Amino acid sequence: MSLKKLEDLLQTGQKPQPYPTSLVKVKVVKVGHIANFTQSNGQEGSMLNFSVADNSGAVLATLSDVNQFDTVKEGKTLQIRNFLMKGGRLVLTEHTKIMQGPLFDVDAVHIEKATNIITPASPRKTVKETKDLPLRQMVTIQGEIVKDEAIKIVKVSQRDTNVRTITVEDEGQLIDVSLWRNLAEDPLVKIGENLEITHCITSEWQKKPTLSTTRNTVLRKILPRxxxxxxxxxxxxxxxxxxxxxxxxxxxxxxxxxxxxxxxxxxxxxxxxxxxxxxxxxxxxxxxxxxxxxxxxxxxxxxxx
Known part of the structure; x- marks a missing residue:
């Protein structure tokens, strides 16, 4: 069984490439969210997203075997066998063998790359600057909540999902922010509160610039400027x-x-x-x-x- 570096695996392209007789030794850098989904046969499934790195590269990894979720901890070294590479992603299934190994150092450049895979950079912008950005840009804003709508339940991937729209004011500029899932019920959300809202995606509704929260969004109470x-x-x-x-x-x-x-x-x-x-x-x-x-x-x- 041969040891592969991540840079070697990243050259496989978009077509799924199995590695039944190879192994990689990587460091778990950042553990992300667990995505729940319904399979084609109607069964419920879950997928853990996390990023890994060695001294040659950094990639997103997904694990669909819930019985092995507990092996994935930030900072741990994993030895992984029988996996797939698909579109630059390390795909781990119930057939994958995951074992823990001794800690090893990974250089800061690849640690940063792996961190940004799960928690991408989110530059802070004023609301005025945000409204001028193209769609699908990641931003962090600050401002005062001046309007708060009731929580609505909508269908997302056939699942009931909470969403709540607030209006944030910053230096006289207003923008609507859609708070999704658990954020819709966050106790910090109330009229007059000054918040920092991280990792929002720019979008548009009825030709007006808007923002939507993501799985990486954090709400923080701040002092008003x-x-x-x-x-x-x-x-x-x-x-x-x-x-x-x-x-x-x-x-x-x-x-x-x-x-x-x-x-x-x-x-x-x-x-x-x-x-x-x-x-x-x-x-x-x-x-x-x-x-x-x-x-x-x-x-x-x-x-x-």
Whole structure:
């Protein structure tokens, strides 16, 4: 039985090539998802996706024998016999023999290649930049959830699948994001939450740019970015420690909170006024133009224009 390097196997082309009398020694770099499917005979099946590497190459491997799933662990060395190469993919079935071997070092270049097979690079883009990208591009965005639709159940590969559409705003730009499967029920998803959404695919719905999550998508709560907003104050609500203002900006109404220290610094007349007098004074000024430096709904600084 001969030992093969991955670079040798990658030269086989697209046609399935069996290796009944060869073996490969590889390192498991990244374990991906388990795909469930229905076979042509009606039986249910599962396939584990993972990436492997040696010092000559890195490939995607798939294993359809559920009894051997536990042998695939990140960082482990596997000796694999009786396998197929198909379209650059290492195909392992119930006929494949998988044994564990001593650890061996793989160079950083091939480790990175193997990692990107399962978790591809996902550059962070603004929503504005994302809307200008071609279809099927992988991106990570950040922004505030400003709209949240109810979970729907749709058929995907004949299976009931949850999907939920949210609208994310980033620096005045809006984009719809379809959250699939478990992400549709993630507790982080609520109006006003600022999230980073990784590994989304650019798509299109009714000629509008949209995003769809993938199996690699992660939702992370983040602090809102500091941004500058220009607009018109059109309504107020006085609180004990500050004032809530309704600002008309970019054809939208947004609410912000300004603490008393900032308000008095910018409008000195308010310093000696009672609450009712403050309210009357400000109402007489409405509408007025304003520039705000904000973080979420909190005003960090403001200027009257």
């Amino acid at each position: 500091e941004i500058i907003i220009f607009g018109t104050v059109e309504a107020i609500s006085l609180k004990d420690n500050g004032i809530e203002i309704s600002v008309h900006t970019n054809d939208q109404y947004k609410d912000f909170f300004v603490n008393n220290d900032i308000m008095i610094e910018k409008i000195s007349e308010l310093q000696l006024m009672e609450k009712s007098a403050k309210e009357e004074f400000l109402l007489q000024k409405i509408p007025f133009l304003i520039e705000l430096r904000t973080q979420g709904s909190t005003v960090l600084n403001m200027e009257l224009l």
